[in-house]
Amino acid sequence: MSEARTIAHPNLALSKYWGKREGSLERVPAVPSLSVTLGGLATRTFVRFDASLVDDRVLIGGEEARGEARARVVGVVDRVRAAAGEKRRVLVESANDFPTASGLASSASAFAALALAGVRAAGLDWDAARVSDLARRGSVSAARSVFGGYVELDAGGESARPVAPCDHMPLAVLVCVTTDQRKAIGSTEGMRTTMERSPYAHAWLDAAPRLHAELRAALLARDFEHVGELAEASALAMHACAIAAGVVYWNGATIDTLAAVRALRGAGTPVYATVDAGPHVKVLARASEAARVRDAMRAAPGVERVIEARPGEGARLVDEVIT
Numbered sequence: 001m002s003e004a005r006t007i008a009h010p011n012l013a014l015s016k017y018w019g020k021r022e023g024s025l026e027r028v029p030a031v032p033s034l035s036v037t038l039g040g041l042a043t044r045t046f047v048r049f050d051a052s053l054v055d056d057r058v059l060i061g062g063e064e065a066r067g068e069a070r071a072r073v074v075g076v077v078d079r080v081r082a083a084a085g086e087k088r089r090v091l092v093e094s095a096n097d098f099p100t101a102s103g104l105a106s107s108a109s110a111f112a113a114l115a116l117a118g119v120r121a122a123g124l125d126w127d128a129a130r131v132s133d134l135a136r137r138g139s140v141s142a143a144r145s146v147f148g149g150y151v152e153l154d155a156g157g158e159s160a161r162p163v164a165p166c167d168h169m170p171l172a173v174l175v176c177v178t179t180d181q182r183k184a185i186g187s188t189e190g191m192r193t194t195m196e197r198s199p200y201a202h203a204w205l206d207a208a209p210r211l212h213a214e215l216r217a218a219l220l221a222r223d224f225e226h227v228g229e230l231a232e233a234s235a236l237a238m239h240a241c242a243i244a245a246g247v248v249y250w251n252g253a254t255i256d257t258l259a260a261v262r263a264l265r266g267a268g269t270p271v272y273a274t275v276d277a278g279p280h281v282k283v284l285a286r287a288s289e290a291a292r293v294r295d296a297m298r299a300a301p302g303v304e305r306v307i308e309a310r311p312g313e314g315a316r317l318v319d320e321v322i323t
């Protein structure tokens, strides 16, 4: 038996990835993105290649995965098997310590933890860039969660790369969970529909690289306010493009929360908002102001609860047994 146990964290895109390269079956991003890996919240994954298994078994949160969810996991494992000449079936057990409805995409931490666990259980000695390329095959944003701190992925990029460590810019991310818990349209489908139907798809593909380059420069200059402005602009441009295709992730509480962020900013606190493929709002604040901003956001209409996160480490091995 050969097994490995890993841990990985979700990440929050400051400049957003939304859209794949045309005709790419391989999950290649059409635009560059820059994210911060979030400590505190984690996916833990166990992978074992086991000759006694007659088929692959995938357990997510203790439940047998089926259909598309299982196929995505097995697809990543198949690549590991091909690279390692491994014939055995696999047991994959994966669990998040944060609720799926928390507004943080679990696919990033899940596929980062899976890629690393699969590679290590198969005895492959791959560097982080290669693990990141593998994680991208499961979900593009997972390529970024392989690394800690601030991380970027190029347009057309195969693997992500670190831009700055966790302590580069003392940031707090306050995830404001809004009341609506309907299942949102998944990001793979949402971005496909956007690219096919939005009259603003080209405008987004044109704007995203510029927003990304400016945000990257502002981050390297440790200019928190400029990073926040650009992160908010990236999210609003992404959603404007998606909404025009009928891909609407926002609800009333999303808009109320965005208004609360603007009001706080108007009153002099530098806070900025970003939204992903769901109705929840993530607020960016200076770490030194996190407690005050958290209290203010808790009182905002439509905010059910606030989860606080800080920049965290990349995917890592907890233990392994190779036989």
Ligand code: DP6
Pocket: 012, 013, 015, 016, 017, 018, 027, 033, 105, 107, 138, 139, 140, 141, 142, 187, 188, 189, 275, 276, 277
């Ligand atoms: C809005 O990485 O989940 O969070 O590659 O189809 O799995 P797939 O999409 P995914 O998309 C993430 C979209 C986003 C922005 C981002 O994380 O950059």
